[in-house]
Every structure is written in C-alpha cells, then in structure tokens.
Amino acid sequence: MKTILKLENVTKKYSLGSTVVHALRGVNIELEKGKYYSIVGPSGSGKSTLLHILGCMDLPSTGEVWINSRPVHCLNETQLTKIRAVELGFIFQSFHLNPILTVLENVSIALQFLGIGKAAAQERAREWLDRVGLDHRLDHYPSELSGGERQRVAIARALVKKPQFVLADEPTGNLDSKTGQEIISLLRKINREAGVTIVQVTHDREIAEMGDEIISFRDGRILQ
Ligand SMILES: Nc1ncnc2c1ncn2[C@@H]1O[C@H](COP(=O)(O)OP(=O)(O)O)[C@@H](O)[C@H]1O
Ligand SMILES: [Mg+2]
Known part of the structure; x- marks a missing residue:
C-alpha cells in the first residue's frame, strides 16, 4: 500500500467578526493510492472544508498536509496553484463548465493551460470524451x-491531465438518482482502470457505498 494523502492534526477555524467557527477540530487521515473514498456527514460538519484542504484550495489553521510524502502546508499560493493545475482533478456539484466553450474545448483547455499544444490537447480530450x-x-x-452529460464533461476534464487524485464535492447533488448512480459507476470504472485515487463527498448513503471506504464526519472530526 502506498499513501497518497496524509493529514496530521489538521484544524481549521474561520473568524466571522467576533465569532470563531471551528470547521475542523483535529483530523488525522491517511489515504491509499488507487482507492475510492466517500466522505459522509451532516451539513456543516466540515466535509467541504476538508476537501478544500485536500485540494490545496485552502490551508489548515494548524496541522500538516502531505501529498505523496511532500509537505504542502508550508507552500505559498503560487506553489499551491501549480499543484492544483498540474496534479489534481476537481468535480463539482454544479459542474462549473465554461458556457462559451464547446464540450471539446472545455476539456482540452485544461491541457492547454499546462502548455500542451492545441492539436495534442484536443486529441487527448477526444479520447477522454x-x-x-x-x-x-x-x-x-x-x-x-x-x-x-455535463457531469461527464467535468469528469473528462478532471481526468484528462492524469491527476494524482480527483476530488468530487457532491458530484451527484444536482442529478436525479438514476443519473447519479450512472455517474458514480463511471467514476468507479475509471478509478479501477486508471488507478486514480478518488475522494468524494456525498450525503447519499447509496452513492457513498459505491466506493471502497466510507469516512464519517461529525462536528469537524472523523467518527471512528
Ligand atoms: N469561508 C467560511 N467562512 C466562515 N465559515 C465557514 C466558511 N466555510 C465554512 N464555514 C463554516 O464551517 C463549518 C463547516 O462547513 P463545511 O465544511 O462547508 O461543511 P459541510 O460541507 O460538511 O456542509 C460550517 O459551520 C460553516 O458554516
Ligand atoms: Mg459541503
């Protein structure tokens, strides 16, 4: 087994005027390369905060974050942006596609951002689509x-750059249950075939059970 992501004593607090919200209260996890994880828990329990920290979109207040044995808690914004662009794939509840680009362009642009030429980028985008x-x-x-179909485009966009891992926040939240299950089946198939690690947040028990392992969250902590 190879550890791809590790959190040590991670806390996150937000200050809103004079009130402090403790979104994460000491999280320790170690995620294995190639597995499919589901994070479940009530609304407000810190799931999205955790995903943002795993995805280098935010830094913890205290604690350590390691991606492939590399400490990311001490990187600056430029370095974090680079990791996000090059190494990570994101799938959102509301798809986040660019409305003025075609399906092919929405996927190929992710590669062009990395400096890959248009023709090669479109070729790889076509394969994933x-x-x-x-x-x-x-x-x-x-x-x-x-x-x-929109979520399929988002999946192709997330995977086309061959990321280290993919993070999905409520990927089926805007889909009916049959379509949602089809989308997760597709992600599961890609996880097995490409060996890419996937971490999804969901409040749907059936969707959660389609992964390898469930991480239950409550009040900013993992339930054992
Ligand atoms: N940017 C923010 N500023 C202030 N409070 C926040 C922010 N993001 C999240 N929170 C608070 O942190 C807690 C956890 O939020 P979140 O991680 O979004 O939970 P979940 O995704 O499980 O619903 C909630 O109390 C929420 O209101
Ligand atoms: Mg959330």
Whole structure:
C-alpha cells in the first residue's frame, strides 16, 4: 500500500467578526493510492472544508498536509496553484463548465493551460470524451447538454491531465438518482482502470457505498 494523502492534526477555524467557527477540530487521515473514498456527514460538519484542504484550495489553521510524502502546508499560493493545475482533478456539484466553450474545448483547455499544444490537447480530450460516452457531443455547448452529460464533461476534464487524485464535492447533488448512480459507476470504472485515487463527498448513503471506504464526519472530526 502506498499513501497518497496524509493529514496530521489538521484544524481549521474561520473568524466571522467576533465569532470563531471551528470547521475542523483535529483530523488525522491517511489515504491509499488507487482507492475510492466517500466522505459522509451532516451539513456543516466540515466535509467541504476538508476537501478544500485536500485540494490545496485552502490551508489548515494548524496541522500538516502531505501529498505523496511532500509537505504542502508550508507552500505559498503560487506553489499551491501549480499543484492544483498540474496534479489534481476537481468535480463539482454544479459542474462549473465554461458556457462559451464547446464540450471539446472545455476539456482540452485544461491541457492547454499546462502548455500542451492545441492539436495534442484536443486529441487527448477526444479520447477522454470517448471514454465517458460523449464522442457524439464534441461540438455542443454545455447549455445543450443534460445534467448527466455535463457531469461527464467535468469528469473528462478532471481526468484528462492524469491527476494524482480527483476530488468530487457532491458530484451527484444536482442529478436525479438514476443519473447519479450512472455517474458514480463511471467514476468507479475509471478509478479501477486508471488507478486514480478518488475522494468524494456525498450525503447519499447509496452513492457513498459505491466506493471502497466510507469516512464519517461529525462536528469537524472523523467518527471512528
Ligand atoms: N469561508 C467560511 N467562512 C466562515 N465559515 C465557514 C466558511 N466555510 C465554512 N464555514 C463554516 O464551517 C463549518 C463547516 O462547513 P463545511 O465544511 O462547508 O461543511 P459541510 O460541507 O460538511 O456542509 C460550517 O459551520 C460553516 O458554516
Ligand atoms: Mg459541503
């Protein structure tokens, strides 16, 4: 087993005027490369905060974050931005596609940002769009797609750069339950075939159980 992500005594507090919100109260976890994790817990328990810290979008107040044995809690914003762009894939509840780009462009642009030429980027984007079953929608715009199709585009965009791991915050939150299960089945298949680690947040028990391991969260802590 190889550890890909490790948190040690991570806390996160937000100050809102004179009140302090303790979003994470000492989190210790070690995630294994290639596994599919589901984080579950009530609203406000700190799930998104945890995902933001795993995704280098935010730093902990105290504690340590390690990605592939590399300490990221002491990096600066420029270094964190680079890790996010190069090494991590993100999938959001509301898809976050660019409405003025086609399906193909939404995926290929992620590679062009990394300095890959347009033709090569589009070739790789086509391969991934084929894998997620959207080869017949390349020239469509997001507004012309169903919710499930939009999330497939987001999956292709997250995976096309061959990330170390993929983070998904409520990826089925805007989908009906049948479409949601299809999307998670697809992510599960990609997880197995490509060996990419996936961490998803969900409040849907059935969706959570489709992964390898469930991490239960309450009041900023992991329940044992
Ligand atoms: N940017 C922020 N500023 C202030 N408080 C925040 C911020 N983000 C989250 N919180 C608070 O931290 C707690 C955990 O939030 P969050 O991680 O979004 O929970 P979950 O995703 O489990 O619903 C909540 O009490 C929330 O109100
Ligand atoms: Mg949340």
